Amino acid sequence: MISFKNVAKKFGPSIIALEDINLEIQEGEFVFLVGPSGAGKSTLLRLLSREYLPTSGKVLVAGEDLAKIKSSQIPLYRRKIGFVFQDFKLLEDRTVFENVALSLQVRGIIDHEIDKEVEKTLKLFEIWERRNLFPRQLSGGEAQRTAIARAVIGKPKVVLADEPTGDLDPQTAWSVIQLLGEINSWGTTVVMATHNKEIVDTQKRRVVSLKEGKIIKDNKEGKYEIH
Numbered sequence: 001m002i003s004f005k006n007v008a009k010k011f012g013p014s015i016i017a018l019e020d021i022n023l024e025i026q027e028g029e030f031v032f033l034v035g036p037s038g039a040g041k042s043t044l045l046r047l048l049s050r051e052y053l054p055t056s057g058k059v060l061v062a063g064e065d066l067a068k069i070k071s072s073q074i075p076l077y078r079r080k081i082g083f084v085f086q087d088f089k090l091l092e093d094r095t096v097f098e099n100v101a102l103s104l105q106v107r108g109i110i111d112h113e114i115d116k117e118v119e120k121t122l123k124l125f126e127i128w129e130r131r132n133l134f135p136r137q138l139s140g141g142e143a144q145r146t147a148i149a150r151a152v153i154g155k156p157k158v159v160l161a162d163e164p165t166g167d168l169d170p171q172t173a174w175s176v177i178q179l180l181g182e183i184n185s186w187g188t189t190v191v192m193a194t195h196n197k198e199i200v201d202t203q204k205r206r207v208v209s210l211k212e213g214k215i216i217k218d219n220k221e222g223k224y225e226i227h
Contacts, residue, residue, distance in 0.1 A: 001027040001158065001189050002048065007057035009043055009213075017043040018213045021057070025191065027157070030184040032200050033193040034224050035210035041193035044210070045160045048191070049081060050074050061158065079107060082151030082159040082188075084180075086166040088143045090135040090150075096122065096142075097131040100150045107154065117153060125149045125179065141172035145179065152183055159183060161192040165199065173199065200224040 002025035009018040018040045033041045046052045047059050059066045090099050104114045122128040125145045165173035184190045204222035
């Protein structure tokens with residue numbers, strides 16, 4: 001599903017964000033990316049979202065070389081990817097319902113189908129009763145559930161989560177992890193960057209550790225190991 005082949009990413013002549021990255025993630029896997037700030041976790045995710053291009057090497061998703069995607073085709077590619085961020089990135093002037101519906105509106109789906117899908121998704125994520133509220137009226141957990149609902153309503157093959165529990169209290173963070181685990185159980189590939197050692201160690205999923213732009217450990221046993 002996801003393949004990094006000898007990937008490096010540099011910013012200017014002296015800043016090396018990623019170096020010699022070789023990584024294979026299979027369809028349906030749940031993979032944690034861990035490491036200190038500046039290790040390259042977010043850069044790796046931004047390469048997958050086609051926000052960045054590698055300086056060298058290849059990044060492939062479902063066999064497609066992302067560097068060969070034309071600019072006009074990037075929005076179409078991104079519709080196949082779900083994004084979940086630490087700061088939610090919800091539109092403040094739209095309700096919960098409208099934020100989630102937007103993901104289907106850009107696909108040209110008819111209003112009747114959108115209403116049905118949004119209702120089903122919001123009920124699944126237990127935020128249907130909040131559908132008419134604006135982001136500023138939500139708790140952190142409700143906002144993140146809304147962001148996840150928006151990310152997955154289009155049934156993407158891959159979900160990228162960049163520190164999705166970073167600003168949440170422990171109980172809410174656990175509920176977000178459970179949601180991502182449920183999404184993964186549907187067959188969706190999930191790649192999540194996190195600093196949360198406790199969550200990683202209890203989930204027993206694959207852990208890819210980065211340090212100074214390099215992969216230093218690829219642990220199939222689910223251990224958070226940074227040296």
